[in-house]
Every structure is written in C-alpha cells, then in structure tokens.
Amino acid sequence: MLLASIIMHAAQPIRKERSAASIYHLLQGKRSAQTLQDAHMYGLTHLFGIYPKLSRQLFDQVAASVMNEAERYENQDIPYFEGMTYQTQTESFLYRLLLLIQLLSNHVREEKRYIPVTDNPAVKHWIKQWYRQEQHRLDDWRNAIYKELYDLLGKLPPLQAALFVDRLTGYQHIGLTPGQLAGKYNIHETDVLLYQTSTVHHLLHHAENKAAIFPYLAALTNQPVHKTRTITSTAQKTRTMLERGLTLDQIAAVRGLTENTIKDHIVEMAWLDGEELSRRFLSDTDASIILECAAGAGTKKLKQIHALLDGKYNYFQIRLALALRRGHGVEA
Known part of the structure; x- marks a missing residue:
C-alpha cells in the first residue's frame, strides 16, 4: 500500500522525536507553525499536503499496520512528490487539464452538449477565459496537449500513467472514478489519489521548469501564485x-x-x-x-x-x- 510506504518514509527521519499525529498533519497539509517547521526540519517538504482529505481514522489504521510490519515498508520507493511547492496548485491544474481535454475532445466531434467533469466555478471561469483567447487554435492545442502528455506520462511507471489516462473524460467517454480505478487495478482507493497527486506534481514540475518544451501545459499553471513561500x-x-x-x-x-x-x-x-x-x-x-x-x-x-x-x-x-x-x- 502506497500510503503505508509514505508513512514509513516520513517516520524514518522523525524517528521518536515527534508523535504519529505530526505525520498525519504533515500529509494533510495543516498550515500551523509546528507542522511547517517539522516539514522543513526533517526534510519532508515534498510530502507536505499531498493528501488533504486524509481521515484520521484511516491514517491511524495504516500507521498501526506500518508499525507491525516495518520491514515490509521501510525500503520501498515512493513516487515523486513536491507537496509544499505545488500544494496550492495541484487541484486547479488537474481540473483545468481534465476540463480542457474534455472540451477539445468534444470540439473535434462538433459536440457542444456535455456535462463538465467539474463544477468548480473558478476552473470553469478559467476555461471560459482561455476559450475566448484560444478558440481559433483548438486544433493546435489538441495536438500539442496530446504530444506533451504522451511524452511526460511515458516517463512514469506504467501503472501510474494508466491511472491518469483512465481518469480522462472525452467525447462519449466518461473517465473512471477513484473507486472504479481501484477496482480495475486492484489497489487501494487511497493509493489512486496519491498516484494522481504524484502525476500532477510530475507534470507541473516539467511544465514550469521546461516551459519552452511543454508550453501548452505551462499555460495551465498559476504562475507566479504558487511561488509564494508557504507561511501562515x-x-x-x-x-x-x-x-x-x-x-x-x-x-x-x-x-x-x-x-x-x-x-x-x-x-x-x-x-x-x-x-x-x-x-x-x-x-x-x-x-x-x-x-x-x-x-x-x-x-x-x-x-x-x-x-x-x-x-x-x-x-x-x-x-x-x-x-x-x-x-x-x-x-x-
């Protein structure tokens, strides 16, 4: 279980100097002075806020399992995360991308009636603003987004890439929910969400650090909002x-x-x-x-x-x- 490996990864530097609750608050992204200090002090900023909806009950269950089977998880690798850097941008970037792909897929089929993949007003407003500026370049966008995603997803483990692709909604095709993805790939639903976050961080990292190579994905980012240092x-x-x-x-x-x-x-x-x-x-x-x-x-x-x-x-x-x-x- 990926969450178990992440908890073990966070517990190793903290050792016995902090309680298990400190790891929970770290993963949840609690914006308190103590949690922010722990993230920096123990070199765990990459895990800060990677699972904001993590329940305490689930965390306690998995943490107890980790303590009982420490050897099973202590040497397992975890995927790429950059939580403190992208915490405030992860969800907006993901849903802009999902809604954009849905729009481009339906447009090429001349389909104008479909249910958006998100009801988030800010995301829908952003897409509307984008459409006003780019509506004459939709073919360019469709081809470029496909190429950039194909390149970047190809750098990920097959399971992680497949989880992301199966999430996509397009013309007469509805992407799978986290629960459906968990069933299809025989993994925990929690891990589906964590892999999704890792994939988004992977895309953001390349889009922002190699904007000349991935200009279309870079255009979906919130520059320079997320650059603001994390402080309460x-x-x-x-x-x-x-x-x-x-x-x-x-x-x-x-x-x-x-x-x-x-x-x-x-x-x-x-x-x-x-x-x-x-x-x-x-x-x-x-x-x-x-x-x-x-x-x-x-x-x-x-x-x-x-x-x-x-x-x-x-x-x-x-x-x-x-x-x-x-x-x-x-x-x-």
Missing part, C-alpha cells in the same frame, strides 16, 4: 510588523498574543528566509555552536540540546539555529 497568515502579519521595526513585546501587545507565539512566527519565517531573519535574534557564532551540538548528539530534540549546552541558549535560539538547516536535517 498570522505569521505574515508578524512579518509585516517586524519590517516596520516593532519589537517582539510591541508586536505581542498590538496583536494581543503572547511573546512565545510571536517567536513561533519568527521561527516559521526563519525556515523560509534563513540567515537574514535569524541574525536579528541569533549570531552566526552562536548558531554554529548550537548546530554542532545537535549534530554531535544526532538529535533535533530541543530539551536534549538545551541540556547539553547547559542552558546557555534558550529554546527560541535553538529553534532558530535549527531553522538555518532549511530542512537538510542534522547529521548524526
């Missing part, structure tokens, strides 16, 4: 106040929050902005000392690092130092 809205407000020169206690007073909460926001931002922000609260020398201690002990546990350094640095400083690793982890 409350942390963004703190950032704005920091840029205005307010101190920690001033920000806490204005926002009606504790100073520790403001520090949480700063650590969250440090994972994204690195040295420039951290230096305002921690010198390079002190950061090096903390990181050397963490590396020597092979841990990211704040309490353990704090004790090893005889309490010389507070937890805020230790968290800032770890943030400088930007998700590369502390070497044991």
Whole structure:
C-alpha cells in the first residue's frame, strides 16, 4: 500500500522525536507553525499536503499496520512528490487539464452538449477565459496537449500513467472514478489519489521548469501564485510588523498574543528566509555552536540540546539555529 510506504518514509527521519499525529498533519497539509517547521526540519517538504482529505481514522489504521510490519515498508520507493511547492496548485491544474481535454475532445466531434467533469466555478471561469483567447487554435492545442502528455506520462511507471489516462473524460467517454480505478487495478482507493497527486506534481514540475518544451501545459499553471513561500497568515502579519521595526513585546501587545507565539512566527519565517531573519535574534557564532551540538548528539530534540549546552541558549535560539538547516536535517 502506497500510503503505508509514505508513512514509513516520513517516520524514518522523525524517528521518536515527534508523535504519529505530526505525520498525519504533515500529509494533510495543516498550515500551523509546528507542522511547517517539522516539514522543513526533517526534510519532508515534498510530502507536505499531498493528501488533504486524509481521515484520521484511516491514517491511524495504516500507521498501526506500518508499525507491525516495518520491514515490509521501510525500503520501498515512493513516487515523486513536491507537496509544499505545488500544494496550492495541484487541484486547479488537474481540473483545468481534465476540463480542457474534455472540451477539445468534444470540439473535434462538433459536440457542444456535455456535462463538465467539474463544477468548480473558478476552473470553469478559467476555461471560459482561455476559450475566448484560444478558440481559433483548438486544433493546435489538441495536438500539442496530446504530444506533451504522451511524452511526460511515458516517463512514469506504467501503472501510474494508466491511472491518469483512465481518469480522462472525452467525447462519449466518461473517465473512471477513484473507486472504479481501484477496482480495475486492484489497489487501494487511497493509493489512486496519491498516484494522481504524484502525476500532477510530475507534470507541473516539467511544465514550469521546461516551459519552452511543454508550453501548452505551462499555460495551465498559476504562475507566479504558487511561488509564494508557504507561511501562515498570522505569521505574515508578524512579518509585516517586524519590517516596520516593532519589537517582539510591541508586536505581542498590538496583536494581543503572547511573546512565545510571536517567536513561533519568527521561527516559521526563519525556515523560509534563513540567515537574514535569524541574525536579528541569533549570531552566526552562536548558531554554529548550537548546530554542532545537535549534530554531535544526532538529535533535533530541543530539551536534549538545551541540556547539553547547559542552558546557555534558550529554546527560541535553538529553534532558530535549527531553522538555518532549511530542512537538510542534522547529521548524526
């Protein structure tokens, strides 16, 4: 089961330093300071938000199975994911593509009456806007989309490519649902959704990094919206106040929050902005000392690092130092 392999993959770097709930929140894409920090700290940003509709009940069931059969899953490869990069764009790109293919397929048969594959107003509006601009180039689009998808899907494992193709709806043809795909290929429905997400990330990665080669798929992306760094809205407000020169206690007073909460926001931002922000609260020398201690002990546990350094640095400083690793982890 793919989900089981992913849970095992996430559990390995986290080891015993976080609870199973932290992995659940990671996969679900919970936009909290702690989950974002965990994603960076343990090098798991690629798994962030890859399964937003994952239920806690299913997660607990699969996680228990993983713990009982750890050897079965620990060395299994998982497909390509880039969750934190494409989390906000995955669904919109997928349904733009699905609706576009449906439109192009019906157009070539001169069929104007069909039920759209999605009721999402934003996607339908985007397609309408696209149609106004490109309605005289539909043959070019149909041929190009086919060619680009044929090329990119051909780079995927056969099962993953087949799952995506069978999802497509066209002229007098209705794509299979996740449940139907699970039955046809004898896999869990959860894995169908995960493979679909992986495929979309694969398409997005090539469309955006090789736009000259895949210009038609690139045109379906939300540039540059997804490029915005992932940060909670409350942390963004703190950032704005920091840029205005307010101190920690001033920000806490204005926002009606504790100073520790403001520090949480700063650590969250440090994972994204690195040295420039951290230096305002921690010198390079002190950061090096903390990181050397963490590396020597092979841990990211704040309490353990704090004790090893005889309490010389507070937890805020230790968290800032770890943030400088930007998700590369502390070497044991």
